[in-house]
Amino acid sequence: MKTIILDVRQPVSAMGDFVSAWKTGQSRQAARISFATPELLWQVLTAKRWELLKALCGAGPMSIREAARRVERDVKAVHGDITALLEAGVIDKTTDGQIEFAFDAVKVEFLLQAA
Secondary structure (H helix, E strand, O other): OOEEEEEEOOHHHHHHHHHHHHHHOOOOOOEEEEEOOHHHHHHHOOHHHHHHHHHHOOOOOEOHHHHHHHHOOOHHHHHHHHHHHHHOOOOEEOOOOOEEOOOOEEEEEOOOOOO
């Protein structure tokens, strides 16, 4: 199963992983996208976008129109959400213009602790 981890951590920590992978030539097993704050994570992953990710998860490449059909939403609204997810690097666009979420599972990690 191909899993992506969406997490909240400081940019310094994320860059540390990048530098380690660069030096060793080996990355972590799972793909990872990090957000600097929980607020930024929730700004990108709204409820409607999470619904889209669920529809795209493990489905392979598809058109935006097909994604809209699967979540039973207006194509224009889905296009806006797809654009946001593309800009955040959460989903990709194939060479033939389709969208793809190349993962079978999503894991979200963040820690809430007392101030």
